[in-house]
Amino acid sequence: MAAAMAFFCIFMYMELLQFTDKGIWCAAGDFYIDPWKPVQRAVITHAHSDHARWGNQYYLCEQTSIPLLKLRLGPDIHVQGIAYGESIYFNGVRLSLHPAGHMIGSAQVRVELNGEIWVASGDYKLETDGISAPFEPVRCHTFITESTFGLPIYRWEPQQQLFSRITNWIYENQQANKASVITAYSLGKAQRLLFHLKDKVTRMMGHGAITNVNDLLIEQGYPLPHIERITPDTPKAAFKNAVIIAPPSADDSAWMRRFNPYSLGVCSGWMQVRGHMRRRNADAGFALSDHADWNGLLEAVAATGATRVYATHGFSSVFARYLSEKGIDAREVSTAYGDEETITNPET
Amino acid sequence: MQQFAQLVKVLSNSTKTNEKLEALSQYFATAPDKDKTWVLALFSGRRPKRTVNSTQLKTWCIQATGLPEWLFNECYLTVGDLAETIALLLPPRTHPASHPLHYWLQQLQLLEKATEAEKQTFILQTWDTLDDGERFVFNKLITGGFRIGVSQKMMVNALAKTYDIPAATLSHMISGSWDPGTVTIEALLHQSTSGADASRPYPFYLAYALEEAPASLGPIEAWQAEWKWDGIRGQIIKREGQLFVWSRGEELITDKFPEFIPLTNTLPDGTVIDGEILTYANERPLPFQTLQTRIGRKNVTRKQLQEAPVAFLSYDLLEWEGADIREKPLIERRTLLTQLIHMQQQPALLLSPEVTAASWDNLAQIRELARDQVSEGLMLKKRSAPYQVGRKRGDWWKWKIDPYTIDAVMIYAQKGHGRRSNLYTDYTFAVKDGDQLVPFTKAYSGLTDKEIAEVDNWIKRHSLEKFGPVRTVQPQLVFEIAFEGIAASNRHKSGVALRFPRINRWRQDKPVAEINTLDDLKALLRQSGGMEI
Numbered sequence: 001m002a003a004a005m006a007f008f009c010i011f012m013y014m015e016l017l018q019f020t021d022k023g024i025w026c027a028a029g030d031f032y033i034d035p036w037k038p039v040q041r042a043v044i045t046h047a048h049s050d051h052a053r054w055g056n057q058y059y060l061c062e063q064t065s066i067p068l069l070k071l072r073l074g075p076d077i078h079v080q081g082i083a084y085g086e087s088i089y090f091n092g093v094r095l096s097l098h099p100a101g102h103m104i105g106s107a108q109v110r111v112e113l114n115g116e117i118w119v120a121s122g123d124y125k126l127e128t129d130g131i132s133a134p135f136e137p138v139r140c141h142t143f144i145t146e147s148t149f150g151l152p153i154y155r156w157e158p159q160q161q162l163f164s165r166i167t168n169w170i171y172e173n174q175q176a177n178k179a180s181v182i183t184a185y186s187l188g189k190a191q192r193l194l195f196h197l198k199d200k201v202t203r204m205m206g207h208g209a210i211t212n213v214n215d216l217l218i219e220q221g222y223p224l225p226h227i228e229r230i231t232p233d234t235p236k237a238a239f240k241n242a243v244i245i246a247p248p249s250a251d252d253s254a255w256m257r258r259f260n261p262y263s264l265g266v267c268s269g270w271m272q273v274r275g276h277m278r279r280r281n282a283d284a285g286f287a288l289s290d291h292a293d294w295n296g297l298l299e300a301v302a303a304t305g306a307t308r309v310y311a312t313h314g315f316s317s318v319f320a321r322y323l324s325e326k327g328i329d330a331r332e333v334s335t336a337y338g339d340e341e342t343i344t345n346p347e348t
Numbered sequence: 349m350q351q352f353a354q355l356v357k358v359l360s361n362s363t364k365t366n367e368k369l370e371a372l373s374q375y376f377a378t379a380p381d382k383d384k385t386w387v388l389a390l391f392s393g394r395r396p397k398r399t400v401n402s403t404q405l406k407t408w409c410i411q412a413t414g415l416p417e418w419l420f421n422e423c424y425l426t427v428g429d430l431a432e433t434i435a436l437l438l439p440p441r442t443h444p445a446s447h448p449l450h451y452w453l454q455q456l457q458l459l460e461k462a463t464e465a466e467k468q469t470f471i472l473q474t475w476d477t478l479d480d481g482e483r484f485v486f487n488k489l490i491t492g493g494f495r496i497g498v499s500q501k502m503m504v505n506a507l508a509k510t511y512d513i514p515a516a517t518l519s520h521m522i523s524g525s526w527d528p529g530t531v532t533i534e535a536l537l538h539q540s541t542s543g544a545d546a547s548r549p550y551p552f553y554l555a556y557a558l559e560e561a562p563a564s565l566g567p568i569e570a571w572q573a574e575w576k577w578d579g580i581r582g583q584i585i586k587r588e589g590q591l592f593v594w595s596r597g598e599e600l601i602t603d604k605f606p607e608f609i610p611l612t613n614t615l616p617d618g619t620v621i622d623g624e625i626l627t628y629a630n631e632r633p634l635p636f637q638t639l640q641t642r643i644g645r646k647n648v649t650r651k652q653l654q655e656a657p658v659a660f661l662s663y664d665l666l667e668w669e670g671a672d673i674r675e676k677p678l679i680e681r682r683t684l685l686t687q688l689i690h691m692q693q694q695p696a697l698l699l700s701p702e703v704t705a706a707s708w709d710n711l712a713q714i715r716e717l718a719r720d721q722v723s724e725g726l727m728l729k730k731r732s733a734p735y736q737v738g739r740k741r742g743d744w745w746k747w748k749i750d751p752y753t754i755d756a757v758m759i760y761a762q763k764g765h766g767r768r769s770n771l772y773t774d775y776t777f778a779v780k781d782g783d784q785l786v787p788f789t790k791a792y793s794g795l796t797d798k799e800i801a802e803v804d805n806w807i808k809r810h811s812l813e814k815f816g817p818v819r820t821v822q823p824q825l826v827f828e829i830a831f832e833g834i835a836a837s838n839r840h841k842s843g844v845a846l847r848f849p850r851i852n853r854w855r856q857d858k859p860v861a862e863i864n865t866l867d868d869l870k871a872l873l874r875q876s877g878g879m880e881i
Contacts, residue, residue: 152415153423153436272436273427274360275769279797281363318422325416 017118019333024120029093033109033120036336045122046106047072050337062097065105100124101135102290103188110138120144126296129192137303147311148291149269150319156293163196169284170201174241179262186210186247188290198225205230207246313337352449353481359498372506381533382450389528391503395492399459400467402430402491408468409434425817428769431487438475445477501738511537516737524548546587549594550666551737555744562708572731573703575723576746578636579626586615607658607696614692618670621662628659633722637835661700674735718749725749751830752872755863757823761807772807773800781866788842794851826863828852834873844869
């Protein structure tokens, strides 16, 4: 009886989700969301390497994320998929996944117990990119939000405008007889580019890291164009005036130098600031991001109706302070999540 | 102004000199004439008179956006440039309009006598008509400092190409003082009228550091060696009965140094001397810190004149009897210079002495004594060479002595500017004093981009406080700090001030327990002849 009481007391004081040194933990359901140290049950918001890590015993993710997770973590992982909106129970904790709009299969995790609702956002963006399921706001009491671009200087241009600037840049390069090399993160950003460029440019080619993902997704039925994989045997003549998609890690490598003459364009939200673009030595920078911008973050927070907000990775302290001044109980939490847009070598 | 905004964009993004050159000559070939003069002025460091200040811009941006001030500050710290921060924060424009660059500059000049409210109205209305790129350059016109990787040399080359005038001639034509608001590009680049400005200095010839052994330069007889002085490089000009003193930064500083006034009567008209302004007493230079007491003050006190008297150590003669003699070999110019200085007999006008040696080995030994001469090392100049324009390899070399070094630990970090925006690149370092850490210097440069990224990442994970510009970090990272000189200072907690401190290397091999101590710094101070305070 005393033991039961003690258990009950501890339980009383526990939050539904807690921040531990392994990741975001649901004690009542005994699972972790995007843990950064190996655990038994891991719920994965999306397949980027800072959120989906090796060594967990069981993985749960949105069903379209399964092939991507296996591509990243190996075919032998134990993984279960559920559809967006479908509920699953752990010790009475109701868990469901909802579109985050960040990339294919990206999900916000909704957790409910005794009428109390928490949502962990993972990474998200509000603009519909054409390939990922569009972001859906989920009502909750407590919202754990990313804040990668949580400063008002980050305001994205509508993608229609941005892509027409990218295609103009490609046309200018072609007139100057230059190849257009575009760096974009291989999982997510690269597909968004391919999808939006497919009807405007011919002759698209890719680094192996890009074509691996692309081939897999075409196999899954996504409306992506086939692009030629660049190998050591690809003749130099093939690069003339071509559009070449490369991962950021290929920047300034011997691999890239053989495309000469070429112009280098970098697609990343960080390109919003000139200094950042200048130190990447890019010829052009396009602030194309799969994360929410400042207004997107504010809109998302407002749409949840949450009275309490935890801001994780990014400009978390700034974003939390701003929300606090707007009357929301907001604080900053430190996690081990990074930002795939600045990971220099994501393929290792 | 779109054309100018586009030019700035290309210039600041491009890493290729040819592309920049192409963009500039394209601009000079197609832009409105009145804009060209302004671009010439702006890119050669001639700032228009400031009629609106940075604080006003910031205040009005905060009003226009409704953001709290602390959030504006956080944005500024991340962007590292006020003009750009404002351009990124302003709401989209509602009244698009298009005007050339000189129009906006004229409008800004007209604000000189306007009230604060009139200025505010003008700025807010202007922001509302400009696109994002124009807003950035417009703000830059106000805050000043287009640091976009365009050297004056590059601009001169572009202009030389467009107007088909030799670069050296052109460089001289655009030097000196002229008002971009009134001068036309034709007048500026026209030979017969361009001589009208008596104050006009010549472009300075600058040396690269010698990286190879001096023997690679051939026989020592072909070279003239001098001490490398650490003062203000300058030109003394006497034309049409007037005396002008210019600094290398193309700043007219005649008024700051009354010591040179007697030269107005003694120097013949049509004379230009290149040399170094130093504080100098008892036949030797005083430490650079004494010269700093003279910089930035227009009215010099009698006490300063006594404590920090200034002399001009002459290196070279560029104009003699009204003729440009830069093409003559150094050996001839030097002979004329030596005669001139001896004839003058002026205490403030000295000859920078030649350092003679029988061999390169012998010269290398003499170089080791540089610090005793309050010098940074030696200058090597080819006797047969002309006086060139700008920084050029081959005829002049600086052969500096090794800097002092101290191993220190990083204790504070701040975000950088420009290319280093949103990166922690400005660090404060400390040495040990018993079990205390005493900050003694800041340093901004010296790491590779890769190291900067690594240190930045470390700082973001090991900082102890989060708000405001400065992060206190755990004292763990050890760096070797190099510097050229050390002097006593009662303004610094450590009691010392360093000259040109920079990071030599990251000592990942060295634990914090083994860094240098305050006593080590004091020993260096005594060794360099400075007194402790």
